[in-house]
Amino acid sequence: MTSRIELIALDGIGEVVESDDLAALIADAATTSSIRLTDADVVVVTQKIVSKAEGRLVELASVEPSDFARDWASRWDRDPRQVELVLRESASIVRMATGGLIISRTRHGLVCANAGVDVSNVGGGEIASLLPEDPDASARAIREGLRGRAGTAPAVIISDSFGRSWRNGIVNVAIGSAGIEALLDLRGEPDASGRPMRATIIAVADQLASAADLAGGKVEQRPVVVVRGYSWRPSEVGASVVVMEPERDLFP
Amino acid sequence: MTSRIELIALDGIGEVVESDDLAALIADAATTSSIRLTDADVVVVTQKIVSKAEGRLVELASVEPSDFARDWASRWDRDPRQVELVLRESASIVRMATGGLIISRTRHGLVCANAGVDVSNVGGGEIASLLPEDPDASARAIREGLRGRAGTAPAVIISDSFGRSWRNGIVNVAIGSAGIEALLDLRGEPDASGRPMRATIIAVADQLASAADLAGGKVEQRPVVVVRGYSWRPSEVGASVVVMEPERDLFP
Numbered sequence: 001m002t003s004r005i006e007l008i009a010l011d012g013i014g015e016v017v018e019s020d021d022l023a024a025l026i027a028d029a030a031t032t033s034s035i036r037l038t039d040a041d042v043v044v045v046t047q048k049i050v051s052k053a054e055g056r057l058v059e060l061a062s063v064e065p066s067d068f069a070r071d072w073a074s075r076w077d078r079d080p081r082q083v084e085l086v087l088r089e090s091a092s093i094v095r096m097a098t099g100g101l102i103i104s105r106t107r108h109g110l111v112c113a114n115a116g117v118d119v120s121n122v123g124g125g126e127i128a129s130l131l132p133e134d135p136d137a138s139a140r141a142i143r144e145g146l147r148g149r150a151g152t153a154p155a156v157i158i159s160d161s162f163g164r165s166w167r168n169g170i171v172n173v174a175i176g177s178a179g180i181e182a183l184l185d186l187r188g189e190p191d192a193s194g195r196p197m198r199a200t201i202i203a204v205a206d207q208l209a210s211a212a213d214l215a216g217g218k219v220e221q222r223p224v225v226v227v228r229g230y231s232w233r234p235s236e237v238g239a240s241v242v243v244m245e246p247e248r249d250l251f252p
Numbered sequence: 253m254t255s256r257i258e259l260i261a262l263d264g265i266g267e268v269v270e271s272d273d274l275a276a277l278i279a280d281a282a283t284t285s286s287i288r289l290t291d292a293d294v295v296v297v298t299q300k301i302v303s304k305a306e307g308r309l310v311e312l313a314s315v316e317p318s319d320f321a322r323d324w325a326s327r328w329d330r331d332p333r334q335v336e337l338v339l340r341e342s343a344s345i346v347r348m349a350t351g352g353l354i355i356s357r358t359r360h361g362l363v364c365a366n367a368g369v370d371v372s373n374v375g376g377g378e379i380a381s382l383l384p385e386d387p388d389a390s391a392r393a394i395r396e397g398l399r400g401r402a403g404t405a406p407a408v409i410i411s412d413s414f415g416r417s418w419r420n421g422i423v424n425v426a427i428g429s430a431g432i433e434a435l436l437d438l439r440g441e442p443d444a445s446g447r448p449m450r451a452t453i454i455a456v457a458d459q460l461a462s463a464a465d466l467a468g469g470k471v472e473q474r475p476v477v478v479v480r481g482y483s484w485r486p487s488e489v490g491a492s493v494v495v496m497e498p499e500r501d502l503f504p
Contacts, residue, residue: 003474005467007257097502111418165417165503166363168496169435169455183421203421211463214482215257222255230466244420250349251417
């Protein structure tokens with residue numbers, strides 16, 4: 001819809017800890033980065049800092065693995081406490097693969113490796129980070145926080161990097177959103193040649209998450225990226241609409 | 253790696269027809285759009301105009317459907333000639349679904365709906381467009397053409413919109429590329445906290461394709477988008493590396 005879009009990674013978001021006010025950190029980082037947030041922007045926030053701020057951290061030492069977790073972990077030389085957390089975070093197991101990788105469906109319906117349980121990038125080696133309880137609610141809270149602090153309510157997306165079927169490499173997708181239509185439904189609208197489009201529902205929230213990752217990066221990590229110039233459509237429904245109901249899924 | 257990236261949809265690419273020189277069209281459109289292409293840019297081109305320029309178009313009237321195609325088509329009220337083309341473009345069938353949708357693996361290894369056979373957006377209602385024979389070669393040809401005409405060799409990505417497992421909506425992915433490392437392998441490099449990353453291979457070509465679609469759009473279609481400010485890594489290997497070998501795929 002737009003001819004020129006900017007992806008701006010904010011500077012100045014330091015190490016995030018439990019109970020940090022992410023909206024305040026983002027508003028301050030925008031100021032530090034000389035960015036004046038507007039209602040037209042999309043703010044993409046990585047899951048990792050949301051989980052940290054929400055205290056979704058578990059000391060591995062506190063986890064008592066089940067026999068099932070112990071068996072699987074010993075078979076593949078994994079940490080049984082991490083396996084236990086993966087099982088606890090899973091609503092169902094999609095696949096337990098050679099090498100010990102577990103692909104599961106979380107309670108949110110997200111299908112990903114190890115149920116989003118991650119030990120990297122969290123201060124100290126023995127702390128696991130879990131996905132936010134309700135990433136759409138996390139996004140709404142950040143949006144409302146920005147409305148209160150910066151006087152503006154950009155769309156907000158919570159992103160995480162997922163593997164896919166049939167393709168190598170991970171890409172960022174939207175696990176939560178607020179304010180924005182995560183699925184852009186163009187069915188019935190005319191295409192470039194004037195004919196109505198049939199099967200065109202675009203997962204714009206996922207594409208925004210992927211775009212933001214290009215600017216935020218992994219190595220030189222900047223966990224908040226402002227997407228400016230993309231004309232999104234407003235919606236009160238979150239990114240949970242992107243989750244496919246298993247019985248409707250034609251792909252797997 | 254970069255803090256600010258621009259996605260610039262080029263104006264002035266009109267209707268593309270067989271034998272058009274895409275590099276020339278892109279170079280002219282860049283001039284029209286007051287963009288001076290550089291070696292640091294990534295030029296993302298939609299599959300549709302590549303297929304048109306390469307003459308990957310078939311008149312449905314010329315297609316003789318097999319009995320198998322006829323049966324499937326009549327069962328789901330589909331055009332048997334289109335079903336025949338889908339079968340011809342498929343190396344193997346992943347799923348033939350209620351409603352008549354066929355998900356298959358193309359000869360390139362791409363898993364997508366209807367093997368990329370598409371009747372929308374092509375002049376006349378009875379013309380089917382097929383995926384390029386070799387999208388990496390298509391990308392290389394555009395890159396070399398730009399080197400010759402514009403005196404610069406940006407990275408080139410050929411993009412198409414694919415459905416995914418477990419998630420609603422389509423996103424753009426890279427079906428071909430030239431000049432750029434399509435999979436960014438960060439294993440062993442330090443993360444934000446200085447620890448070496450383990451399982452981090454990022455499908456940057458797919459993320460670039462998704463980002464470009466935000467600017468190029470579907471309704472107001474601009475089929476070429478310049479991504480400026482993203483520090484990609486050079487590679488002579490194309491986007492075929494993103495295709496997962498079926499026997500290694502843990503997800504489906």
